[in-house]
Amino acid sequence: MSHPNITLNGILIRKTFAEAFPMKATRIVVTARNTVWLKHAVNSVTGFATSVIACKVEAGVERWLKPSQTPDGREGAAILFFAMSGDQLEAQLRDRVGQCLLTSPTSAVFSGMDEGKPVALGRAIRYFGDGYQISKKLGNKRYWRIPVMDGEFVCEDVTHRIDAIGGGNFLIVAKDIDSALSVAESAVAAINKVASVITPFPGGVVRSGSKVGSKYRRLIASTNDAYCPTLRGLVPTNLPDDANAVLEIVIDGLNESAVGDAMRDGIVAACLGERSERILEITASNFGGKLGPYHFHLHSLIDCA
Amino acid sequence: MDFPVDMRILKKIVDSRMSNKKAEQVLMSSRPDALRIGDLFKVSGKDHQNIVIENSNAKLEGIGTGWKRGTIKVIGNAGSFTAQSQRGGCVHVEGSVGDFSGCGLNGGQLVIDADAGNGLGASLPGEKIGMNEGRIVVKGNAGSRLGNRMRRGLIAVYGDVGVGACCSMISGTVLLLGGQANLPGTHMRRGTIICASEPSLSADSFFEQVCKDNTYWNIFCSYMEGCNERIHQTLLSCSPRKRFVGDLKIHGMGEIFVI
Numbered sequence: 283m284s285h286p287n288i289t290l291n292g293i294l295i296r297k298t299f300a301e302a303f304p305m306k307a308t309r310i311v312v313t314a315r316n317t318v319w320l321k322h323a324v325n326s327v328t329g330f331a332t333s334v335i336a337c338k339v340e341a342g343v344e345r346w347l348k349p350s351q352t353p354d355g356r357e358g359a360a361i362l363f364f365a366m367s368g369d370q371l372e373a374q375l376r377d378r379v380g381q382c383l384l385t386s387p388t389s390a391v392f393s394g395m396d397e398g399k400p401v402a403l404g405r406a407i408r409y410f411g412d413g414y415q416i417s418k419k420l421g422n423k424r425y426w427r428i429p430v431m432d433g434e435f436v437c438e439d440v441t442h443r444i445d446a447i448g449g450g451n452f453l454i455v456a457k458d459i460d461s462a463l464s465v466a467e468s469a470v471a472a473i474n475k476v477a478s479v480i481t482p483f484p485g486g487v488v489r490s491g492s493k494v495g496s497k498y499r500r501l502i503a504s505t506n507d508a509y510c511p512t513l514r515g516l517v518p519t520n521l522p523d524d525a526n527a528v529l530e531i532v533i534d535g536l537n538e539s540a541v542g543d544a545m546r547d548g549i550v551a552a553c554l555g556e557r558s559e560r561i562l563e564i565t566a567s568n569f570g571g572k573l574g575p576y577h578f579h580l581h582s583l584i585d586c587a
Numbered sequence: 588m589d590f591p592v593d594m595r596i597l598k599k600i601v602d603s604r605m606s607n608k609k610a611e612q613v614l615m616s617s618r619p620d621a622l623r624i625g626d627l628f629k630v631s632g633k634d635h636q637n638i639v640i641e642n643s644n645a646k647l648e649g650i651g652t653g654w655k656r657g658t659i660k661v662i663g664n665a666g667s668f669t670a671q672s673q674r675g676g677c678v679h680v681e682g683s684v685g686d687f688s689g690c691g692l693n694g695g696q697l698v699i700d701a702d703a704g705n706g707l708g709a710s711l712p713g714e715k716i717g718m719n720e721g722r723i724v725v726k727g728n729a730g731s732r733l734g735n736r737m738r739r740g741l742i743a744v745y746g747d748v749g750v751g752a753c754c755s756m757i758s759g760t761v762l763l764l765g766g767q768a769n770l771p772g773t774h775m776r777r778g779t780i781i782c783a784s785e786p787s788l789s790a791d792s793f794f795e796q797v798c799k800d801n802t803y804w805n806i807f808c809s810y811m812e813g814c815n816e817r818i819h820q821t822l823l824s825c826s827p828r829k830r831f832v833g834d835l836k837i838h839g840m841g842e843i844f845v846i
Contacts, residue, residue: 353805353806354805354806355808355809356805388802390802414840416777416840418803419739420807420810421810421814427803432800433799433802434800434802436803436806
């Protein structure tokens with residue numbers, strides 16, 4: 283049952299919903315010789331992958347893996363990629379694995395998903411081996427061993443892609459930026475513990491929430507003016523009087539329940555986090571149901587908490 | 588019996604799911620004087636997916652030919668062409684097998700508790716490729732021309748192998764876990780041979796590499812964990828000491844690991 287007004291730890295949870303849309307997603311597992319080089323590889327392959335608007339793909343670390351959890355017994359990371367179409371996902375994966383992981387010393391790449399439609403991984407970049415690449419089939423998996431200057435780049439032939447969800451979100455409306463940042467960090471830390479989701483933006487947080495369209499014809503998205511504190515008085519605002527900072531947390535997930543869980547855990551962590559007394563409200567971004575079929579109602583999520 | 592018996596008929600009988608009585612009436616070949624199944628065997632039981640051949644001997648040829656799913660357990664020895672063109676399931680021979688067993692293997696697993704004859708997993712005379720998928724495990728010794736022209740899959744031999752192992756190998760993986768192999772991998776084009784003892788190799792055919800990148804090795808060990816515990820333990824207890832590449836005489840890119 284929904285309530286007209288819900289508060290959590292004294293913070294108003296708006297009766298609204300986050301509007302998410304369908305995406306295509308895949309998971310890969312990256313390993314390297316040690317933590318330092320693993321992080322270099324991961325930072326590189328997930329770089330410039332915050333929003334499909336200009337990056338064409340959204341990517342992030344789903345979780346860090348112990349040596350016992352990876353195919354080659356080294357430290358690793360499970361990375362999720364989300365794109366608007368299967369072709370776009372495949373192209374981005376090929377380019378990023380080729381330019382960021384093939385080049386990263388000691389790295390190896392494996393499929394992190396065994397169901398769905400196949401997406402070329404090593405199959406797309408094996409030709410870099412110039413005929414000296416070696417194919418090895420172990421069970422039902424094929425690996426490519428591509429000779430490189432530090433030895434071999436081992437890469438699984440294919441990974442798989444499935445239908446997924448992008449754009450789960452909530453907004454933290456705060457009296458000041460320090461408080462907004464503090465609770466946003468708490469929320470992202472909580473979301474990072476949920477499986478099958480990523481928060482693709484820097485530190486998991488967006489300050490430039492957007493609305494669809496612009497006064498400029500070429501732009502498909504522009505600043506969400508109703509939540510910009512410096513535009514209060516100039517445009518219709520959604521902000522309370524004493525709000526001076528709004529941060530958004532965007533969540534992509536492999537399924538509806540994962541996104542819902544992540545939103546709920548994030549909101550709860552935000553409301554209970556340090557400096558949460560300076561948070562005014564939690565709300566969400568939507569476009570009246572015109573953008574996507576997945577609607578995450580904040581009150582329903584909190585009712586389940 | 589002191590004459591060879593063609594057991595390729597077994598798959599047809601199992602696939603047709605005929606009754607035991609009918610099965611005993613089936614002719615074993617198209618010759619007018621052909622014996623019926625019932626002249627040689629007593630057929631019993633109802634489980635078409637788990638066949639047991641008791642009191643088997645080396646005269647029974649072609650057991651498991653074209654086998655797709657389920658298991659065949661052979662109590663005793665099996666003759667030549669065992670598991671020829673097997674496509675899935677498991678053929679387990681509790682004794683030895685004859686020549687050209689596992690030829691054209693295209694999936695599944697052949698387990699041999701004792702020794703294997705010549706040409707295990709190799710190409711049949713006149714054919715271009717040997718086994719193309721699947722696994723063969725030999726717990727004893729294997730004869731000559733093991734894995735000749737092998738295309739894909741895995742062969743593991745716990746004991747010794749005869750001459751010409753893995754000659755003209757196209758790809759795949761062969762584990763030789765017994766004594767020293769004599770000139771393995773002659774004319775190999777690709778593929779991986781793993782030797783527990785340092786093999787005798789022609790110096791102008793194979794080049795010893797210094798680079799030690801064990802990433803693929805670790806994946807292979809991890810894969811073997813789910814396949815064969817004994818081999819997995821053997822591989823875990825050591826890492827590659829040496830790696831040779833060749834056969835250089837034919838510009839081959841195969842590799843031989845010595846563990």
